Amino acid sequence: MALPQTKLDATEARIAVLDMPRGGWSTTARTAALARLREMGLPGRRDEYWRFTRPDTLVQPEPPAAALFDPRETAAFDAIDKLKIVFVDGVFDAEASDDLTLEGVTIERLAEASSDLHWAASLYGQLEIRGQAAVPRPLAALNTAFATDGLLIHVTGKPSKPISISYRHASETSDAILHHVVKVDAGAEATILENGPAAARFNKCMEVDVADGAKLHHVRTQGRDHERRAATHVFARLGAESVFKSFTLTANGALTRNEVVIELTGDDALVHVAGACVGDGDFLHDDTVFITHDAVNCESRQVFKKVLRNGATGVFQGKILVKAGAQKTDGYQISQSLLLDEDSQFLAKPELEIYADDVACSHGSTSGAIDEEALFYLRSRGVPEPQAVNLLTLAFLAEAVAEIEDERLAEEITTRIEEWLIRHRS
Amino acid sequence: MLEIKNLHVSLETEDKQILKGVDLTVEAGKVHAIMGPNGSGKSTLSYVLSGRDGYAVTEGSATLEGADLLDMEPEERAAAGLFLAFQYPVEIPGVGNMTFLRTALNAQRKARGQDEMNATEFLKLIRAKAKELNIDADMLKRPVNVGFSGGEKKRNEILQMAMLEPKMCILDETDSGLDVDAMKLVADGVNALRDGGRGFLVITHYQRLLDHIKPDLVHIMADGRIIKTGGADLALEVEQHGYAHLLEEVA
Numbered sequence A: 001m002a003l004p005q006t007k008l009d010a011t012e013a014r015i016a017v018l019d020m021p022r023g024g025w026s027t028t029a030r031t032a033a034l035a036r037l038r039e040m041g042l043p044g045r046r047d048e049y050w051r052f053t054r055p056d057t058l059v060q061p062e063p064p065a066a067a068l069f070d071p072r073e074t075a076a077f078d079a080i081d082k083l084k085i086v087f088v089d090g091v092f093d094a095e096a097s098d099d100l101t102l103e104g105v106t107i108e109r110l111a112e113a114s115s116d117l118h119w120a121a122s123l124y125g126q127l128e129i130r131g132q133a134a135v136p137r138p139l140a141a142l143n144t145a146f147a148t149d150g151l152l153i154h155v156t157g158k159p160s161k162p163i164s165i166s167y168r169h170a171s172e173t174s175d176a177i178l179h180h181v182v183k184v185d186a187g188a189e190a191t192i193l194e195n196g197p198a199a200a201r202f203n204k205c206m207e208v209d210v211a212d213g214a215k216l217h218h219v220r221t222q223g224r225d226h227e228r229r230a231a232t233h234v235f236a237r238l239g240a241e242s243v244f245k246s247f248t249l250t251a252n253g254a255l256t257r258n259e260v261v262i263e264l265t266g267d268d269a270l271v272h273v274a275g276a277c278v279g280d281g282d283f284l285h286d287d288t289v290f291i292t293h294d295a296v297n298c299e300s301r302q303v304f305k306k307v308l309r310n311g312a313t314g315v316f317q318g319k320i321l322v323k324a325g326a327q328k329t330d331g332y333q334i335s336q337s338l339l340l341d342e343d344s345q346f347l348a349k350p351e352l353e354i355y356a357d358d359v360a361c362s363h364g365s366t367s368g369a370i371d372e373e374a375l376f377y378l379r380s381r382g383v384p385e386p387q388a389v390n391l392l393t394l395a396f397l398a399e400a401v402a403e404i405e406d407e408r409l410a411e412e413i414t415t416r417i418e419e420w421l422i423r424h425r426s
Numbered sequence B: 001m002l003e004i005k006n007l008h009v010s011l012e013t014e015d016k017q018i019l020k021g022v023d024l025t026v027e028a029g030k031v032h033a034i035m036g037p038n039g040s041g042k043s044t045l046s047y048v049l050s051g052r053d054g055y056a057v058t059e060g061s062a063t064l065e066g067a068d069l070l071d072m073e074p075e076e077r078a079a080a081g082l083f084l085a086f087q088y089p090v091e092i093p094g095v096g097n098m099t100f101l102r103t104a105l106n107a108q109r110k111a112r113g114q115d116e117m118n119a120t121e122f123l124k125l126i127r128a129k130a131k132e133l134n135i136d137a138d139m140l141k142r143p144v145n146v147g148f149s150g151g152e153k154k155r156n157e158i159l160q161m162a163m164l165e166p167k168m169c170i171l172d173e174t175d176s177g178l179d180v181d182a183m184k185l186v187a188d189g190v191n192a193l194r195d196g197g198r199g200f201l202v203i204t205h206y207q208r209l210l211d212h213i214k215p216d217l218v219h220i221m222a223d224g225r226i227i228k229t230g231g232a233d234l235a236l237e238v239e240q241h242g243y244a245h246l247l248e249e250v251a
């Protein structure tokens, strides 16, 4: 089907300002991705999948400028022992980064892994293609084609500390495109941390292959610069008895669209995807999740909580697809918002599509204000109203934070939220 | 301590008068009981005193040690020394009981210009008080009142009271839903706090509780007014004859 002219124009205008890195093993995948992108066209306002979130600023050739946050507070995960890798406006910062060697894992940069034969070639852009099957995700295809750098992380054992990727934002007009590939071998286990505002506009893709019996923990915070924009994708494929747990805290940012696409391909696998976001004012946060059960006895769990105030908007689109034969599927999805005033809104579209008969799937979506009874109870014990509201807000988000397995990381996230709540107290 | 004068209260949303002129003074060191049929306005009185939304005071006043209670936010009333043990304690999922109490205690101390209590001191104190009330460590860790039995909730109210050491304690049917042993614990908790400087207003349906907490005065409330005041034996009279004859007496 031919694309509408406006879409064609928008797509070509965007492509025109990008350069495809040439040479090496990724060229084939990049060229194919570009063709894919041209076929789909970049998202427009009329696209069903972008019904609640206007993609204009993610699509236009140059990003809107984003002021830099005054970084007086310490960065997330500061106190955690980790292998630290830093990108500034999407450019690798060797000086600020640790040496990329750690037992149990090999880490290379996409921009430098130029050999013709590379393990990542079988994954780069490949999980993204699979994720395009049900719904087009053109920003991910754009990413595969034009990513300037990223990390190729091959987990072969159990690294002793988390691999941490910090994204710093230094230029008000930066436009960053990064693509990571993570392969976790059978029986291996690792934790990946991500944090920071990254750029004025950030397009990030992470393809994750979790082999049989492997485990990957992913905890990220999307920082704080109010005007930054981001479109991110996680494409994960899970083997038998594998585990993937991903948690995201989003604080501030004019626009964030986090798409997570999971395929459960081996029996007895488990995936947990959770998110907490706090938005004040000019803030739109969109979680778009698509989980496909294609094996027996797998569990998927989605827990998304959003706190919105001063006209902030939260979006949740979540789908569980249970294919024929994916018996004994246990699918759970909850999306909830706490609206701290009447100007804020939460738009949710939960979906179930089930082709197997022996499954247990549930989903729920709610939107509510602060519980007045609880607020009065706290105040009657002497807790001042703003502090009581914060306590209840934190309690609301706690269910999502509880999805993080590692207690220290969970504490770290809670601290972030507390700090935000204090900064944004009414 | 607590002085209520000619208090008239209506609902904010509908034109319904609930308290129709309540006069009541609780002196420091005294225990007053309020008894009365369901719907007579006992809980409304306790809510209005503690500052809950939804009520409009149309006439009258209420002061605590001379300070105008009705002019204060609920948290200010608490810091001034007022405490209400709720008839229906509220469940707060996600907020740990311990965190809740420590936040409350330190907020009150801060409001009064005192130093915050550090974690070690607080833990020591709460453990001791919880033990007296037969509240186990698990209950302290759980979210506030979530999954607590009726009796546990009431004991938790008394624990809060013991920790916050208010000057004026209002207990709204703290005895309802308690078995004999639990009632004894609650009564002991209250009696432990009795001293010359503290006032109590104990709202109850039954005389039972008053066997354990000896009141100095008993008031009977009906249809938004205190219709009779007497000594401890007034509670016995209610227990034996019910409210009907008292109501007739005044009618």
Ligand SMILES: Nc1ncnc2c1ncn2[C@@H]1O[C@H](COP(=O)(O)OP(=O)(O)O)[C@@H](O)[C@H]1O
Pocket (backbone or CB within 6 Å): B011, B018, B036, B037, B038, B039, B040, B041, B042, B043, B044, B045, B054
């Ligand atoms: N928020 C409210 N909304 C509607 N009616 C109320 C409210 N609060 C109290 N009432 C009414 O006021 C009267 C007194 O209630 P309450 O104070 O709870 O009495 P008691 O505690 O003595 O049983 C009852 O008729 C009750 O239905």
Ligand SMILES: [Mg+2]
Pocket (backbone or CB within 6 Å): B042, B043, B044, B087, B172, B173
């Ligand atoms: Mg009552």
